[in-house]
Amino acid sequence: MSGRLLLGVCGSANILALPQHLIALAGDGGPEIRIVMTRSAAALMPPATLGLLCPDVLCDGRDELTTSHVSLAGWADRLVVLPATANILGQAAGGLASGLLSSVLLAHERPVLFFPAMNRHMWRHPAVRRNVARLRADGHVVMEPVLGPAWQVATQDVQENCGLPTPTAVRAVVDEFLRLPLDPLGATEAGGLATPPPPGARRDGDAAAGAWSGAPPSATAGRQARGGPVGPAPVGAVGAARPAPGREG
Template sequence: MSSKRILLIIGGGIAAYKSLELIRELGRRGIASRVIVTKAGTEFVTPLSVAALSGDKVYTELFNLTDETEMGHIELSRSADLLVVCPATADLMAKAVHGHANDLASTTLLATDKPVLMVPAMNVRMWGHAATQRNVAQLRADGVTVMEPDEGPMACGEFGPGRLPEVSRIVAEIQAMLRPPADKKRLAGVHALVTAGPTREPLDPVRYLSNHSSGKQGYSIAIALAAEGARVTLVSGPVSLPAPEGVDLVKVETARDMLKACEDALPADVFVSVAAVADWRPVKTATQKLKLKGKGAAPAIELAENPDILRTLSNKKKKRPGLVIGFAAETEEVERHANEKLARKGCDWIVANDVSGDVMGGLENEIALITRDGAERWPRMPKEQVAARLAARIADQISGRDDPQKLAAE
């Protein structure tokens, strides 16, 4: 992705402020942004703030002699690998459908020969209006990718579909559209099973044992494998992340629930055990809320060991996945513990990471991929980038093109 560039058109709507976050998140993944801000868009974000984040000149006017001399609107419309309209207002989509060219944004959309992604954001009634729905249908018929908006509360006080999709969803869609078509099919016909998030082991009706896992790394891996063409089953503990598009999501609570869901999903070609499974559970779950006894006396809670999902699937005699990958979340001597876990669990690879900082719940990760051939140390990068690289590594392994020395040098 480091050589990719998008041309971002920022429309006029309250959601325009999220385009700044989008530019930043794409930049963290090596994707450059050149930006057009519409006249209405400048009411919500300033060209100065956009330029500061994108590191490039911001374009606003069609009839600007300097801009036309430096980067004519025809060249601008073809200067990127992908055009992204975010937020795509009802007005911008209507202009694109009818071929209007009365400002820089609409002219660029008409003159481009590159793929176009529109990310709608508008009032719920505007989104549901027959004219807007006709325009969306026509855009899709014309080959434009139009994302479905999110549903929820809006700045206008109403509730329903029309909210700008989460930035993580937009980034994933952009990455998928920028990826060469051949790469999308490297895992075609492969069934990948992924676990993500924490598990919860109930103590009583209101309390449970769990951990700080956010599920971000596991969800990112599921998305990356799907982008490589795999059929993905994602078994997830309780998290606040939206369901990934194109992935079969199975929601569970406890470790035993997760193990059953994984076994029900077999056979699988690849198993990636990312979930932070609780090691123990209460032997007995109280049927009523545990009460304070006073005088500093805490209730005695007897714990039992939970099933080891990674070891169970690694050592299956029937239906063992061809490639089993575990995660080792450690706080010290990370690689030593990971190598021990590789031998103890019977899996093929271990992704080792130090979680003593903000990794659980954070946006970045720094890992070492432990295999029978040794360790590959990857630099700190966004979790989505870790996921994409791991998915590519899996594709290399399955396709027989695995070259550890080449991969380690990338």
């Protein structure tokens, strides 16, 4: 799928899986990609590592005074944040612009696609639920994270974690996102993206993220985009999902 994709990368331990996602996104006629890493992301993974896969990597803390967030936001046909931390969801929901990535998010005129990844208690926290509902009500697309076993940094063992979909699934969602009309935020239902799973849905193996069994996905996505119910304990609803290899912070 052609187009210009700006990828925001945040400080989640799931960044360990990012090279595989980048390969899936860029390969086979994928979009032109530029990357903006937050300071935390750059602390967890050297920008030079991502530079092996993408020639254009910018960083908060290093490039924010020499890079125009407005130009970057205008360059991008589409903005995707992967992995998206609880922090960036809160910043975006609150309209804060304390760094390069959050400034680009605010200066971009179209809906943004977020792939959250975080500790399951963080994802279920009322403050995060509020931020997710706010972003969806504003017209952004916030994917449900995938619940699955992952290495827990804090306890040094494997626990259930809210991680990223597989690289194949992410590519399918991003391709669909790139195909949507390039309308400004609020003009169309970006949530019409037929991907967020309805409560109670289970992912169909390793299929593309659009393949959920349960209620019609587009109806659910539309409801979420309009700020409708996010659903109680949504993470538990996708327990059969197989996450991308990742880590929990």
